[in-house]
Amino acid sequence: MKKVHNHEDVDIVIVGAGLAGLTTALALHRALVLESSGSLRVTGFALTLWTNAWKALDVVGIGDSLRQKCIQIKGLKMVSPYTGLFTSGQPLDKDEKL
Ligand SMILES: Cc1cc2nc3c(=O)[nH]c(=O)nc-3n(C[C@H](O)[C@H](O)[C@H](O)COP(=O)(O)OP(=O)(O)OC[C@H]3O[C@@H](n4cnc5c(N)ncnc54)[C@H](O)[C@@H]3O)c2cc1C
Numbered sequence: 001m002k003k004v005h006n007h008e009d010v011d012i013v014i015v016g017a018g019l020a021g022l023t024t025a026l027a028l029h030r031a032l033v034l035e036s037s038g039s040l041r042v043t044g045f046a047l048t049l050w051t052n053a054w055k056a057l058d059v060v061g062i063g064d065s066l067r068q069k070c071i072q073i074k075g076l077k078m079v080s081p082y083t084g085l086f087t088s089g090q091p092l093d094k095d096e097k098l
Contacts, residue, residue, distance in 0.1 A: 012031040013032045021035075
């Protein structure tokens with residue numbers, strides 16, 4: 001993303017360089033992003049993105065490059081915390097069987 005040095009060049013200011021702020025900045029092409037944190041923080045082990053999020057990432061032009069780095073969830077399986085046995089499942093793809 002282009003760094004803006006002259007703040008008078010921008011008419012949109014986004015506060016917070018999180019998912020929402022950075023994606024909005026990509027969509028607008030011309031915005032100043034202000035972030036209070038001094039560095040990028042990586043926390044957690046995974047990020048689950050649903051269909052609407054992928055649509056937004058496609059609109060800003062980064063969906064395909066991110067898809068190459070992702071694992072697609074085929075479905076959900078429920079396991080009893082008491083017995084450890086599989087109780088139910090939900091395929092997320094219409095052709096998928098669990
Ligand atoms: C443990 C955990 C797991 C999650 N897992 C998922 C998941 O799997 N899938 C999913 O879709 N969502 C998940 N979420 C939710 C997701 O992280 C949030 O919905 C998303 O990060 C919100 O994005 P945001 O840009 O609105 O806010 P944030 O990502 O919180 O970004 C806000 C940014 O604004 C900055 N900021 C705050 N105040 C100021 C200020 N005054 N001045 C300048 N900068 C400021 C902060 O430093 C931060 O960088 C998870 C959340 C948590 C906590």
